[in-house]
Amino acid sequence: xxxxxxxxxxxxxxxxxxxxxxxxxxxxxxxxxxxxxxxxxxxxxxxxxxxxxxxxxxxxxxxxxxxxxxxxxxxxxxxxxxxxxxxxxxxxxxxxxxxxxxxxxxxxxxxxxxxxxxxxxxxxxxxxxxxxxxxxxxxxxxxxxxx
Numbered sequence: 001x002x003x004x005x006x007x008x009x010x011x012x013x014x015x016x017x018x019x020x021x022x023x024x025x026x027x028x029x030x031x032x033x034x035x036x037x038x039x040x041x042x043x044x045x046x047x048x049x050x051x052x053x054x055x056x057x058x059x060x061x062x063x064x065x066x067x068x069x070x071x072x073x074x075x076x077x078x079x080x081x082x083x084x085x086x087x088x089x090x091x092x093x094x095x096x097x098x099x100x101x102x103x104x105x106x107x108x109x110x111x112x113x114x115x116x117x118x119x120x121x122x123x124x125x126x127x128x129x130x131x132x133x134x135x136x137x138x139x140x141x142x143x144x145x146x147x
Contacts, residue, residue: 004138005131007071013131014067016124021061027121028053031114063088074135077142085139089132096122096129 005013028034038049066084067074074081099122108114 004075005134009131010071010074010135011068013128014064014071017060017064017067017128019064020121020124021057021064024053024057024060027117031109031117059091063091075139077139077146079143082136082139082143085132085135089129089136092125092129092132096125099125 034053038046041049067088074085108118
């Protein structure tokens with residue numbers, strides 16, 4: 001039995017990650033009014049917050065692009081496939097854990113579109129985590145059995 005997700009599911013995950021990167025500025029600006037909140041910080045802390053936001057956006061887009069362009073390589077059970085799928089699995093699993101551990105104490109605006117968006121985004125994050133956990137486990141098992 002293999003845990004290996006089908007290519008179409010992996011590519012869906014890649015497209016979804018790129019989508020999260022594209023929609024990220026809208027969520028920060030419109031849903032969370034993030035830019036007004038960070039104006040309350042000291043200038044250096046404002047830049048640090050903006051930089052980390054760009055890192056997140058860049059990683060989401062890059063992981064998605066890598067996933068789409070190198071789908072077969074992400075499944076080939078090499079050491080690099082183990083490392084990269086493990087990294088992406090840890091990234092999204094950490095995001096999901098953080099999302100459910102810390103974010104519930106904050107309020108999202110009550111508009112139905114934002115509540116629907118919250119459910120859909122959380123569904124995407126969980127699916128990214130599960131897809132890459134499955135890839136990582138499959139790669140690791142294949143890598144270890146070939147040694």
